[in-house]
Amino acid sequence: MGTTLTGQFETRREAEMTVERLVQEYGVDRASILIAAAGNENSAGEEQAGSDRAAGSPTPESRDDAALHGSIVVTVDLSDEELAGKVRAAFVEFEAFDVEQD
Template identity: 40%
Template sequence: MSDNSTTTIRAIFATREEADLAVEHLVQKHGVLRPDIFVQAEDAENTVGSAPSGGDMSRSKGARRDAPIAGDIEVSADIAADQPASIQRTMGEIGAMRVSGR
Protein backbone atom coordinates (compact mmCIF):
# COMPACT_ATOMS: atom_id res chain seq x y z
CA MET A 1 0.00 0.00 0.00
CA SER A 2 1.51 3.36 -0.98
CA ASP A 3 1.45 6.44 1.20
CA ASN A 4 -0.16 9.42 -0.56
CA SER A 5 0.38 11.89 2.28
CA THR A 6 1.77 15.32 1.53
CA THR A 7 3.45 18.12 3.42
CA THR A 8 4.19 21.74 2.63
CA ILE A 9 7.72 23.06 2.34
CA ARG A 10 8.59 26.79 2.34
CA ALA A 11 11.81 28.45 1.21
CA ILE A 12 12.68 32.15 1.44
CA PHE A 13 14.83 33.80 -1.24
CA ALA A 14 16.35 37.28 -1.59
CA THR A 15 15.85 37.50 -5.36
CA ARG A 16 13.19 36.65 -7.89
CA GLU A 17 15.87 34.94 -9.95
CA GLU A 18 16.57 32.46 -7.12
CA ALA A 19 12.83 31.91 -6.58
CA ASP A 20 12.33 31.17 -10.28
CA LEU A 21 15.27 28.75 -10.22
CA ALA A 22 13.73 27.02 -7.19
CA VAL A 23 10.46 26.52 -9.08
CA GLU A 24 12.29 24.99 -12.03
CA HIS A 25 14.23 22.63 -9.75
CA LEU A 26 11.03 21.57 -7.98
CA VAL A 27 9.42 20.74 -11.32
CA GLN A 28 12.32 19.29 -13.27
CA LYS A 29 14.45 17.66 -10.57
CA HIS A 30 11.83 16.63 -8.02
CA GLY A 31 8.73 16.09 -10.18
CA VAL A 32 6.51 18.55 -8.27
CA LEU A 33 3.54 19.67 -10.38
CA ARG A 34 3.38 23.41 -11.11
CA PRO A 35 -0.15 23.77 -9.64
CA ASP A 36 1.35 22.59 -6.32
CA ILE A 37 3.95 25.40 -6.25
CA PHE A 38 3.21 28.91 -4.96
CA VAL A 39 5.36 32.06 -5.19
CA GLN A 40 4.56 35.20 -3.24
CA ALA A 41 6.10 38.11 -1.40
CA GLU A 42 6.97 37.09 2.15
CA ASP A 43 5.27 40.26 3.45
CA ALA A 44 2.18 42.12 2.29
CA GLU A 45 4.16 44.40 -0.06
CA ASN A 46 4.63 43.53 -3.72
CA THR A 47 8.31 42.87 -4.38
CA VAL A 48 10.86 41.34 -6.72
CA GLY A 49 13.00 40.41 -3.72
CA SER A 50 15.27 42.11 -1.24
CA ALA A 51 18.13 42.34 -3.76
CA PRO A 52 18.09 43.11 -7.49
CA SER A 53 18.95 40.31 -9.94
CA GLY A 54 18.31 39.07 -13.44
CA GLY A 55 15.84 41.29 -15.28
CA ASP A 56 15.84 43.75 -12.37
CA MET A 57 19.38 44.76 -13.30
CA SER A 58 20.58 46.82 -16.24
CA ARG A 59 24.20 46.43 -17.31
CA SER A 60 24.58 50.12 -17.96
CA LYS A 61 22.33 51.64 -15.26
CA GLY A 62 22.43 49.19 -12.34
CA ALA A 63 19.22 48.26 -10.52
CA ARG A 64 15.93 49.25 -12.13
CA ARG A 65 13.92 51.78 -10.17
CA ASP A 66 10.47 50.63 -11.36
CA ALA A 67 10.72 47.21 -9.68
CA PRO A 68 9.97 47.27 -5.94
CA ILE A 69 12.91 45.90 -3.95
CA ALA A 70 10.83 45.57 -0.79
CA GLY A 71 11.38 42.19 0.81
CA ASP A 72 12.02 38.52 0.34
CA ILE A 73 10.14 36.02 -1.80
CA GLU A 74 8.58 32.81 -0.50
CA VAL A 75 8.33 29.66 -2.61
CA SER A 76 6.09 27.01 -1.10
CA ALA A 77 5.09 23.65 -2.47
CA ASP A 78 2.88 20.76 -1.52
CA ILE A 79 5.16 17.73 -1.82
CA ALA A 80 5.11 14.01 -1.10
CA ALA A 81 5.80 13.28 2.55
CA ASP A 82 9.02 11.43 1.67
CA GLN A 83 10.63 14.34 -0.26
CA PRO A 84 11.43 17.10 2.30
CA ALA A 85 15.08 16.23 2.95
CA SER A 86 16.13 16.20 -0.71
CA ILE A 87 14.10 19.32 -1.52
CA GLN A 88 15.47 21.19 1.51
CA ARG A 89 18.98 20.34 0.31
CA THR A 90 18.20 21.61 -3.20
CA MET A 91 16.68 24.86 -1.92
CA GLY A 92 19.79 25.46 0.19
CA GLU A 93 22.05 24.88 -2.80
CA ILE A 94 20.06 27.43 -4.82
CA GLY A 95 20.47 30.07 -2.11
CA ALA A 96 17.43 29.85 0.17
CA MET A 97 17.94 31.92 3.30
CA ARG A 98 15.45 29.78 5.25
CA VAL A 99 13.71 26.49 4.52
CA SER A 100 10.94 25.05 6.65
CA GLY A 101 8.75 22.00 6.39
CA ARG A 102 8.75 18.47 7.63
Protein backbone atom coordinates (compact mmCIF):
# COMPACT_ATOMS: atom_id res chain seq x y z
CA MET A 1 0.00 0.00 0.00
CA GLY A 2 1.34 3.45 -0.91
CA THR A 3 1.58 6.61 1.08
CA THR A 4 1.71 10.29 0.19
CA LEU A 5 3.64 12.82 2.26
CA THR A 6 3.13 16.55 1.88
CA GLY A 7 5.06 19.38 3.52
CA GLN A 8 5.19 23.15 3.14
CA PHE A 9 8.38 25.22 3.07
CA GLU A 10 8.94 28.93 3.63
CA THR A 11 11.53 29.21 0.85
CA ARG A 12 12.10 27.72 -2.56
CA ARG A 13 15.64 26.83 -1.44
CA GLU A 14 14.39 24.65 1.43
CA ALA A 15 11.99 22.85 -0.91
CA GLU A 16 14.70 22.29 -3.52
CA MET A 17 17.22 21.06 -0.93
CA THR A 18 14.64 18.56 0.32
CA VAL A 19 13.97 17.26 -3.18
CA GLU A 20 17.69 16.87 -3.90
CA ARG A 21 18.18 14.97 -0.64
CA LEU A 22 15.31 12.63 -1.53
CA VAL A 23 16.51 11.97 -5.08
CA GLN A 24 20.28 11.87 -4.62
CA GLU A 25 20.61 10.19 -1.23
CA TYR A 26 17.42 8.16 -0.85
CA GLY A 27 16.76 7.19 -4.48
CA VAL A 28 13.24 8.63 -4.67
CA ASP A 29 12.12 8.85 -8.31
CA ARG A 30 11.75 12.50 -9.37
CA ALA A 31 8.51 11.56 -11.12
CA SER A 32 7.07 10.77 -7.65
CA ILE A 33 7.68 14.34 -6.40
CA LEU A 34 5.48 17.36 -7.06
CA ILE A 35 6.54 20.92 -6.19
CA ALA A 36 3.96 23.71 -6.33
CA ALA A 37 3.04 27.06 -4.84
CA ALA A 38 0.62 26.70 -1.92
CA GLY A 39 -1.77 29.30 -3.34
CA ASN A 40 -3.04 30.40 -6.72
CA GLU A 41 -0.13 32.76 -7.43
CA ASN A 42 3.37 31.84 -8.52
CA SER A 43 5.63 31.89 -5.46
CA ALA A 44 9.30 31.59 -4.53
CA GLY A 45 8.23 31.11 -0.92
CA GLU A 46 7.51 33.44 1.96
CA GLU A 47 11.01 34.95 2.22
CA GLN A 48 14.08 35.36 0.04
CA ALA A 49 16.69 32.62 0.11
CA GLY A 50 19.38 31.18 -2.14
CA SER A 51 19.36 32.69 -5.63
CA ASP A 52 16.59 35.13 -4.67
CA ARG A 53 19.02 36.98 -2.38
CA ALA A 54 21.68 39.45 -3.46
CA ALA A 55 25.02 37.83 -4.23
CA GLY A 56 28.40 38.90 -2.91
CA SER A 57 30.61 41.35 -4.72
CA PRO A 58 30.83 41.75 -7.68
CA THR A 59 27.12 41.52 -8.28
CA PRO A 60 24.48 43.23 -10.38
CA GLU A 61 22.15 45.67 -8.70
CA SER A 62 19.91 44.28 -5.97
CA ARG A 63 16.47 43.06 -6.95
CA ASP A 64 13.37 43.03 -4.82
CA ASP A 65 10.94 41.44 -7.23
CA ALA A 66 10.95 37.84 -5.99
CA ALA A 67 7.47 36.38 -6.10
CA LEU A 68 6.88 36.00 -2.34
CA HIS A 69 3.24 34.93 -2.33
CA GLY A 70 3.18 32.07 0.13
CA SER A 71 4.83 28.77 0.88
CA ILE A 72 6.07 26.02 -1.43
CA VAL A 73 4.40 22.60 -1.20
CA VAL A 74 6.34 19.38 -1.81
CA THR A 75 4.31 16.19 -2.28
CA VAL A 76 5.96 12.78 -2.46
CA ASP A 77 4.14 9.57 -3.50
CA LEU A 78 5.79 6.43 -2.09
CA SER A 79 5.16 2.71 -2.02
CA ASP A 80 7.81 1.95 0.64
CA GLU A 81 7.04 2.75 4.31
CA GLU A 82 10.74 2.65 5.24
CA LEU A 83 11.39 5.33 2.62
CA ALA A 84 8.50 7.36 4.06
CA GLY A 85 10.47 7.65 7.33
CA LYS A 86 13.43 9.09 5.42
CA VAL A 87 11.17 11.55 3.62
CA ARG A 88 9.72 12.70 6.94
CA ALA A 89 13.27 13.12 8.30
CA ALA A 90 14.24 15.25 5.27
CA PHE A 91 11.12 17.37 5.76
CA VAL A 92 12.17 17.97 9.37
CA GLU A 93 15.79 18.70 8.42
CA PHE A 94 14.74 21.39 5.94
CA GLU A 95 12.07 22.86 8.24
CA ALA A 96 8.86 21.76 6.59
CA PHE A 97 5.63 22.69 8.34
CA ASP A 98 2.06 21.40 8.04
CA VAL A 99 3.43 17.94 7.19
CA GLU A 100 0.63 15.51 6.32
CA GLN A 101 0.52 11.83 5.44
CA ASP A 102 -2.26 10.21 3.42
